[in-house]
Structure formats: C-alpha cells, structure tokens
Amino acid sequence: MxxxxxxxxxxxxxxxxxxxxxxxxxxxxxxxxxxxxxxxxxxxxxxxxxxxxxxxxxxxxxxxxxxxxxxxxxxxxxxxxxxxxxxxxxxxxxxxxxxxxxxxxxxxxxxxxxxxxxxxxxxxxxxxxxxxxxxxxxxxxxxxxxxxxxxxxxxxxxxxxxxxxxxxxxxxQQRIESELQYLKAQVNPHFLFNAINSIYFLIKKDQDQAANTLIRLSDLLRFQLYDCTGEKIAIEKEIEYLRNFVSLEEIRKGNKTKVEFNTAENLQGFELAPFMLIPFLENTFKYVSNFSGTENKIIIKMWCEENVFHAHFFNTTDNLVRTSPGGIGHKNVKRRLELIYPEKHVLNIVERPGTYKVMLSLNVA
Structure with missing residues (x-):
C-alpha cells in the first residue's frame, strides 16, 4: 500500500x-x-x-x-x-x-x-x-x-x-526570484513617474525650486542605482531614502500639508527588502487632502519592538477623492510581501471618511 x-x-x-x-x-x-x-x-x-x-x-x-x-x-x-x-x-x-x-x-x-x-x-x-x-x-x-x-x-x-x-x-525558487525582479523593476518607473509629475507642477510655480528638486531626485535615483541592488538594505539607509523622498515632496506641497516623520532610536541593526516602504509613502502624498481651511496632515511612524518592525502611514483625504488602495504600487508591494515575508508580515489598510491609514508589521528576526 x-x-x-x-x-x-x-x-x-x-x-x-x-x-x-x-x-x-x-x-x-x-x-x-x-x-x-x-x-x-x-x-x-x-x-x-x-x-x-x-x-x-x-x-x-x-x-x-x-x-x-x-x-x-x-x-x-x-x-x-x-x-x-x-x-x-x-x-x-x-x-x-x-x-x-x-x-x-x-x-x-x-x-x-x-x-x-x-x-x-x-x-x-x-x-x-x-x-x-x-x-x-x-x-x-x-x-x-x-x-x-x-x-x-x-x-x-x-x-x-x-x-x-x-x-x-x-x-x-527561480520563479519567485524572477517575479521579485520584475516587481522590483516596476518600483523605479512608478516612483519616477510620480516624481516627474511633482517636478512638472513645480516648474510652473518656482523654477529655482524645481531645479533643487531635480537635484534631490538625482540623489534618490543614485541611491536606487548603487545602494539597492541587493536583496536587503540596512534600515538606516532605507529611512534616509524615505526622508529624502519626504523632503522632495514637501517642496512640492509647500505649507499646505503638515508632515510628521517620527522614527524610534532603536531602528538600527537589521535589514529590509529595498523599496518595501516607498509605495505606502508615495500613496500618502499622492492622496493627501488639499483643503484650504482645514489642516492637511501626513504622519509617518516607525519603530521596532521584540524583533517586529512597525511602520504606520496616515494621511487625511478629500472625501471627494478615493484613495484607490489597489493601485500598481500597492499591488506590487503586497505581492512582494507575500513572496519575501510569507507568514511574517501583517498589513492592514483602514480607510475612513477623511482619513487613510496603512499599518505594516514585519518580523525581522
């Protein structure tokens, strides 16, 4: 038998x-x-x-x-x-x-x-x-x-x-590696598309600021080209990349949007897959509200607790504009999470009238 x-x-x-x-x-x-x-x-x-x-x-x-x-x-x-x-x-x-x-x-x-x-x-x-x-x-x-x-x-x-x-x-294994390379390759064009849109609108407002923004964009692309070629990247470098991205977006948004980027002091000594967080950060700036009489807010919080990395992304939204959480960036990062961190991640997306929040937890042990 x-x-x-x-x-x-x-x-x-x-x-x-x-x-x-x-x-x-x-x-x-x-x-x-x-x-x-x-x-x-x-x-x-x-x-x-x-x-x-x-x-x-x-x-x-x-x-x-x-x-x-x-x-x-x-x-x-x-x-x-x-x-x-x-x-x-x-x-x-x-x-x-x-x-x-x-x-x-x-x-x-x-x-x-x-x-x-x-x-x-x-x-x-x-x-x-x-x-x-x-x-x-x-x-x-x-x-x-x-x-x-x-x-x-x-x-x-x-x-x-x-x-x-x-x-x-x-x-x-070869199929997963090929799919990851494909998904990772899509991240750069997606980010570049959003950045170029930002610079395009900024040129109409302030050409000097647009020039400074291009310099920052050049730094970001250089970072992608030389520092993100491996399977993992140090959390310190990933946060530095995110902060540069935030600086670039703040130039475009001006004083209309209040941005808080808080990271705990213990965020060091471990690695993440590159470009895992940028789609969520992009989404907060892309769909943040644009009210004139009410505060438009973006809050990013990151910390590590008992070998679990937590990243929360919050933004206010215009009730007339849907955040479209199923866009290319989100679909890609969800698929990459499934492939790289199977059963080692929790991703919650909460959409309420006027607010949008992403809560990601990764086991980095």
Missing amino acids: QLINNFEQLVNGVTLSGTISVFLTMNADLQRLYKYKVHHILAWIGYFAFFMTMYRAYYTSLLPLFGVTSVYFAFNASSFYIIGYYLIPKFLYTRKYSKFFWSVLGLLIVESVGLAIFMYYTFMSTSKEYADKPYMAIFMAFFSIITIAGIMCSIKLVVDKIGLDRSAKLIE
Missing part, C-alpha cells in the same frame, strides 16, 4: 508540474543512469558478494557458484533496467496502470521461465540445489527476479521522487 501511495504521489507530482517532466522521460533516465553508473556498479558488486556468500554451501567450488551468480545477475539486472528505465517511465508515470501491470507481469514470467530453464540444464550436474529439487528452479528464479527487481525499482522510485521534489523547489 505504501508503495502504491508513493506511485500516486510521484504521478501527481508529474501532473502538477509539467515543466519538470524531463525527469520522467526515458531519455533523461538513461542520461542519469550514465551519470550515476558508479553507484550501479557498486550496487551490483554488493549483489555478487551477498549471494556468493549466502549460497556458498550449496556448491562444491567457487567457479560454478560464480557462474550461477552471474546468470542470476544477468536476468535480474535486465529485469530491473527494463522495468525501471522503460516500463515505469513509459506506463507508470503516464498513468497507464493496466499496461504497466501486464507488461511487468509478462516480463517477470518470461524472465523467470528463461532463467529456470537455463539454470536447470546448465548447472544441474554441479549444484545440489537443482539436482535434488528440480521443481525449485522456477520458484527460485521467479522469487529472485521479483525480489531484486522490486527492491531496486522501489529505490529508483524514491530517488525519482526526491529528484522531482528538488527540481520543483528549484523551479519555484
């Missing part, structure tokens, strides 16, 4: 991951057989040593014993390689169970009868076993072939399953 379950798991794995079916083709199996030929040679040497030791008492000399063991080896090995490297990939892995069963049964019968006949007429005069009990020839042949082929094919199935799992994990 356990062996059948292993078969099902292996077949199910093939069905769920067609991209790794190369491991289940006869051509790939033959390539692996050549690659691991030393393992097979050692296994068959162990086979010879075991059976020559076990059956030494039945033979008058070593030469006939070696001959009998060699013949058994030929039939057992041929059965194993035909089943393991032809019938299993051709029928079992393709869910053709009936063809697999009858093919294996037919092969075992043919191999057993052939081995029994060969052994009986060749070694009858030198083997007490065959001379005294000729009817045992077929039984011994069938038992030997089904035992050796069964054990070795079971080992092959286990090895195939392990290789399949490793390949699936490798492919999944």
Whole structure:
C-alpha cells in the first residue's frame, strides 16, 4: 500500500508540474543512469558478494557458484533496467496502470521461465540445489527476479521522487526570484513617474525650486542605482531614502500639508527588502487632502519592538477623492510581501471618511 501511495504521489507530482517532466522521460533516465553508473556498479558488486556468500554451501567450488551468480545477475539486472528505465517511465508515470501491470507481469514470467530453464540444464550436474529439487528452479528464479527487481525499482522510485521534489523547489525558487525582479523593476518607473509629475507642477510655480528638486531626485535615483541592488538594505539607509523622498515632496506641497516623520532610536541593526516602504509613502502624498481651511496632515511612524518592525502611514483625504488602495504600487508591494515575508508580515489598510491609514508589521528576526 505504501508503495502504491508513493506511485500516486510521484504521478501527481508529474501532473502538477509539467515543466519538470524531463525527469520522467526515458531519455533523461538513461542520461542519469550514465551519470550515476558508479553507484550501479557498486550496487551490483554488493549483489555478487551477498549471494556468493549466502549460497556458498550449496556448491562444491567457487567457479560454478560464480557462474550461477552471474546468470542470476544477468536476468535480474535486465529485469530491473527494463522495468525501471522503460516500463515505469513509459506506463507508470503516464498513468497507464493496466499496461504497466501486464507488461511487468509478462516480463517477470518470461524472465523467470528463461532463467529456470537455463539454470536447470546448465548447472544441474554441479549444484545440489537443482539436482535434488528440480521443481525449485522456477520458484527460485521467479522469487529472485521479483525480489531484486522490486527492491531496486522501489529505490529508483524514491530517488525519482526526491529528484522531482528538488527540481520543483528549484523551479519555484527561480520563479519567485524572477517575479521579485520584475516587481522590483516596476518600483523605479512608478516612483519616477510620480516624481516627474511633482517636478512638472513645480516648474510652473518656482523654477529655482524645481531645479533643487531635480537635484534631490538625482540623489534618490543614485541611491536606487548603487545602494539597492541587493536583496536587503540596512534600515538606516532605507529611512534616509524615505526622508529624502519626504523632503522632495514637501517642496512640492509647500505649507499646505503638515508632515510628521517620527522614527524610534532603536531602528538600527537589521535589514529590509529595498523599496518595501516607498509605495505606502508615495500613496500618502499622492492622496493627501488639499483643503484650504482645514489642516492637511501626513504622519509617518516607525519603530521596532521584540524583533517586529512597525511602520504606520496616515494621511487625511478629500472625501471627494478615493484613495484607490489597489493601485500598481500597492499591488506590487503586497505581492512582494507575500513572496519575501510569507507568514511574517501583517498589513492592514483602514480607510475612513477623511482619513487613510496603512499599518505594516514585519518580523525581522
């Protein structure tokens, strides 16, 4: 029953991951057989040593014993390689169970009868076993072939399953890395698009301020180019980047918006994935209210407590303008959180009339 379950798991794995079916083709199996030929040679040497030791008492000399063991080896090995490297990939892995069963049964019968006949007429005069009990020839042949082929094919199935799992994990890891690179690549254009919009509106108001803003933008892009190429970035650098971004936005917003950026003193000594916080910060400035008689406010708070990093982003909103939390930036960062911090993050977004708040917690242990 356990062996059948292993078969099902292996077949199910093939069905769920067609991209790794190369491991289940006869051509790939033959390539692996050549690659691991030393393992097979050692296994068959162990086979010879075991059976020559076990059956030494039945033979008058070593030469006939070696001959009998060699013949058994030929039939057992041929059965194993035909089943393991032809019938299993051709029928079992393709869910053709009936063809697999009858093919294996037919092969075992043919191999057993052939081995029994060969052994009986060749070694009858030198083997007490065959001379005294000729009817045992077929039984011994069938038992030997089904035992050796069964054990070795079971080992092959286990090895195939392990290789399949490793390949699936490798492919999944490569897929995640590719997706992360794609999402990270989208962050820069998204940020640049917003920054250029800010400078565009600022040019109409104050060209000198626009020039200073371009310089700050240049610093931010330089930071992205040289400091954010790795998988993680020090929290100190990330906060510095955020503060520069806030400074750039404050130039555009002027005195109409009150900005509070508070960070705890213990925010040091750990790393975050780069560009994880900037989409939320962008969102606060993009959708902050623009009232003339009421205070427009943005509040950013960051602190670390018991190896959990907390970042809160709050902004007042114009009730006539929806904050659209499902924009490109938010979608990207949500997906990156799922990939980089699976089950290690909590993201809550609370939207109420007149206010919008994002609360992010990351386990940075």
